[in-house]
Amino acid sequence: MVVGTGGMARLLARCLRGRAHVAIASRRPSEARRLARRLGAEWASVEEAGRFDFVVLTAPPDRLEEAASRVAGHLRPGSIVMDVSSVKRGVVERVSRALPSHVAYVSLHPLFGPSTRRVEGRVVVVVPVRGEWAVEPVVELMRGMGLRVVVSSADEHDMAMAAVQVAHHLSYLAYAVTLASSLSPELVERYATRSLCSTLSALRRLYRGLRVVREIQELNAYGGLIKVRLLENLRELARGGEGAWRRVEEALRLLASVRPQASGRAKASASRRPQRTPTSASP
Template sequence: MTQGVPEELRIKRKELDKVDRELLSLIAKRMKIVKDITEIKRKYGIPVFDKAREEQVLKTREIWGLEEGIDWRFVEEVFKLILQQSRSQQLYAKSKLYIGIYGYGGMARTLAEVFSRAGHKVVITGRNLEKAKELAQSLKVEWGEPKEVASKVEWLILAVPPDALIDVVRELAPLMRSGSLLSDISSVKSGIVDKILKELPEYVEYISLHPLFGPDIDPIGETIVMIPLKSYDYWVRELSQALVSMGFEVVTASPDEHDKAMAVTQVLHHFALLTLKRSMDELAKELDVNYEGYVTYSFKKTLDTIKRLESLFDVVKEIQQRNPYAKNARRKFIENAEQLNEEFA
């Protein structure tokens, strides 16, 4: 025995150390192959994210795992992480763009990081230059004063709250280069994009975006909604190719189509989850019971999602209030809740 550890346990732990080292060596070997695949995809203009291929990989690995006596759910979780890392390794820019990002919050960071990793030239700016500089330095990209950035970039992305958008557009759009592109990333388009259009000079193009992911996840493989509002074929094609080559799925929509879809997938979803949590807390208090020890694995994930929504309550509330179809979405939810209540009575 060594320091109270049985010799046979110490030997087995050494065996584990050796196997873990071999596992890491194999993962490193896999990532080297991924780099070779990246060059092939870059050569032929093939998108980073291939949903069908990833589904095939997961299914085959689950089968291989079962043949080795390993639970398929464990294999799935492991390979989801491996595939996520592989996507991150494969980022490339088919044609490099000079991108300015106005803002320094979570979404600004996520977009700046992913564009920079893909090889685009990124510069951060904002009203608070110290915050812009801090973010830029942490990502090893450029930073600059807003008017200077607006005057030299090809594509300016405004990652700011809706209430601040119009003032920023009014200040910076007239300084932008002829033929350059402006984008916002607001979650609701009605009542916003029309106001932006009114402020744009004739020579500035405009494609509104909505990244359908939060700032705290690896976005590769996620969806970005693209809404062309004032753009020639060049920027529609260029932007779509840039996003797809980096591993995003791109959906093209009109402002109204976007808001209708988000009323179903975002407004209704948020409302249902927050209603569920409030009901749970009130019922638990009423029944004087602590339910935390009784939740299933899947419900723990639901509670994690709710916790995140609660931390972003102001953003959620803004979406609920601004989306023109939100009120009807909530009414539908309440009506169906009442109908189900009658069915279960």
């Protein structure tokens, strides 16, 4: 059962259809019915949650606890509850408390937006919160959708996402505000380099997902820390000098060696154990 009718609910229901018996539920039954009809899926009321092996809550992090409370009384023992929250620490604990002890809870973070057309090869982070036995069936379900699965802890997830999303988005957004307040759209068009064109595409993607971008900025447990670090680095580089340029060169050399697999090919490897997270990559 997929609870919700937003973009991620639609995407999940579409990808799961054919692999599992999918039902859409929502606080607003008429919307659930409409979406279910469009997708050729069943619709169900939240009270029917006990009929399903998997219950996916798609509410945003600030309304997830409430969504969990709403289904809590209707879940059957041994079912698996999931969510798709983009932040974990501070959220999964509260959701976990809202759920009855006889269900498992596995928190997901799909590292792609709801408008993604082909999810094959994309990454989903799987954070087991309660019920170790539930991890395998969840991983199987995700792999069945063609996703690359990364099993992690809430803490490692948030630390990684502070760097991969919080600082990343923030530096794009600060640049966007700077560019828009310095140059008219006509001059941006006139002088755009190829590299600016791909930055503008990235900014259009951030604009489309701005609600989630803001949510991650505000709720990630390591957000404050990484923002201070980004600000300090920017200040140092703006000042310039040999030391700053040496740091730049080292960072670029290190990152040039990174070859992520997120760009398409499906890979069916999931390391079960969260790795230790070094706080610094320098020796």
